Amino acid sequence: MVQAIEVEPGENKAPVMASGHTFGSITDKVSAMVLTRPLTKGWIFGFAICFLILQWMLYAMCWLFFKGVGVWGVNIPIGWGFAIVNFVWWIGIGHAGTLISAILLLLRQSWRNSINRFAEAMTLFAVACAGMFPIFHLGRPWVFYWLFPYPNTMNYWPNFRSPLVWDVFAVSTYGTISLVFWFVGLIPDLATMRDHAEKKWIKTVYGMLALGWRNSTRHWSRYETAYLLLGGLATPLVLSVHTVVSFDFAIGIVPGWHTTIFPPYFVAGAIYSGFAMVLVLAIPIRKFYHLEDFITPRHLENSAMVMLATGWIVAYGYAFEAFMNWFGGDQYESYVRWNRIHGPYAPWYIALLMCNILIPQILWWRKVRLSNFWLFMISMDILIGMWLERFVIVVVSLHRDFLTSSFGMYYPTQFDWAIFIGTLGFFTACMFLFLRLLPAVPIFELRSLLPEAKAVEHE
């Protein structure tokens, strides 16, 4: 007896990859983006603008090096200002790349396969942007290596009880593993590029980068093992890096910083903003490079659902931070709560609640999750919201702490803005170069999604 199957509305999920592709068509389509596609006006224009913004940052940096951090708006009581706000924001954005490439790999999620490459590239560039800020903030950035414990004649040793030193280790490990993971993932595709390139010198460059990859079974077997191991190594980093960043605040006793929920709440916030950035990049990339077959509505919808989930963890954090502070009755914490809503930075705080909590709720509607336009707008909104969150945590907590005599205000200068906006230019310029020089979606992992690539699963 054959039963009729009732299919509920809403179950018509988009496929991970559009049908009708073969091994050859995938390879041709992706490698053509780099090898045969001519330089378009759009690319040149976009890159030029980003490059100009980058020059603005370089100008501001020169002035910063020349004069010192006084050109920024930082002063007592707000010694951390934009530099740390931007550091936390950028490092958080990187997290989505690692989550997609490592955690979703371990969870055997096939939808990661087309977005992991550029998400990992995004991680690298975001970590590069993030890393700049604390180094400049040192005041004497040329001796940044003093942060590392190494034998020296100065009888000097870092203070291991300071979370800022933990940060050095967390972020440098994160940067290294992300780079290795990204590069190892690229090797088979670099070999494909080498084999498809026509000009000799292009062949040589890709050939050197491909490290002698010959597609042999032994190569693949070693490769799969190495990739899984790297995935395992990168997985704890998704949690550890932003946990350590949250310790920068929570270990101290400043009201508004010293709260135990910070580690998971920072991690969730990082993934929240990271997926927003993934969508901000994925939506235009798939449109301009006609990658709709590979980056499907399924990817967009799944990313939107991750944002919804992590957004609720962030909302939980706000809610219980406020409620428990009230429950605890500490006068300084109560003042922080009052000051956020009624103090001079109240508009920032209200905007933060709007951007991070209220507006993203429209993601509950499937239509919104499937609309490129709305997803792009909400992702931008979340990126702004998460930046505001870091601003509220850093600046609003510092500007009024225990003593009324040490209350103060923070006014970012043009150099603060120039370096912040400059990193946006740097990040986008790097993305433009990446799209031009490397396969933006992993060719071999897409091939593995084809039905003919399915091997029999061994128990």
Place this chain on the structure above:
Amino acid sequence: MSPVSMEKLNLMAPPSTQIIERRSLTVGILFGIGALVLAFVETDKFFHAYLLAYMAWLGVSLGSMAFLMIHHLTGGGWGMVIRRPLEAAAKTTPLMAILFIPIIAGMKHIYFWLNPAAIANNPHLVELRHGYLSTSGFIFRAVAYLVIWIGLAWLLTRLSATQDQPPVRNLSPRFRVIAAPGLVIYAFTITFAVIDWVMSLSAPWISTIYGFIFIVGQCLSAMCFIVIIERILARHQPMSVILRSKDVHDHGKLMLTFLMLWAYFSYSQFLIIWAGNLPSEITWYSRRLYHGWHWVGLAMVIFHFAVPFCLLLSRPFKRNVYTLVWLAGWLMLMRYADLFWYIEANFNERFFVTISDVVLPIAMGGFWLWFFFRNLRQRPLLPPYALHARELVEAIHE
């Protein structure tokens, strides 16, 4: 494969569960009588232990409900094989509502803030007592949480029950409509509940990660419990057919995940409070790190985290339900010990175990298991007309 072989499978729980159900009730009644005696002999200690046992068993009910909702959101074979046991556990929430009555009856033995003399020198506590922590507020909120949990469990199980009848249906979208907001509601209500029921024991001490620690603890308890149930059912149809080592492996991985999350949250809480070293916060730990309590804390680090963590790293260990079950049982004990450290240290400056601490969890567990197996035996162990259940059986028969 035609759907016929699905019909060939006897999907009902094996008769052995009926024996366990009866024995659980006997244990519940016998120990329940013992507990009643203790209620008169050592009233204070009885109520302290009662709250502890309640939180331990509530953890299994709510953790199972959380897993049920996670399964409906993410899908996957790991959830389908344990869906019915999870539902049976979630459906124990009405029992937990009845079992809450003694806590209300014994409130003044449990909560120091009900005693005006104890809070007289703390104006904030007096204020809290007259506002948020009023007796009526406490009861009203407890009723609200329990009604919400019963409602969620009811919605999830009622919809699932429709898949016991033809036609074959895929109700995933409808489940998701309940599960997505359900998880958010669960996270918020359980956090408010543990603030009322447990955190207020050390008021006005606060820790904002407290709710998360309880949530992951409940999920860990629930997954350990489910592994034990799998072991009980594993030798009989239908579990002997549908339970693959792949699924057990996934359950082991989930145990590992929640174990690591528990350790991560607990360590974060400790590090932040220890480093801050503020008088209003550190007292919570200083109470738990002296007078014998430090041994319990140390035991948690080693036996609740380090040893199980190392064991769970092994792939063959996780894939075999007959080995995994030992660790699951052990971890359930450790969950109880962890709650003991959280709850009982509020009442006693020195570490000791009373008879009530032993009798009450067994008595309550007896009733809980009786109710659980009663629920479990009412429905097939796999919803026969769920599309994904059919796919699961077909995949095995291929």
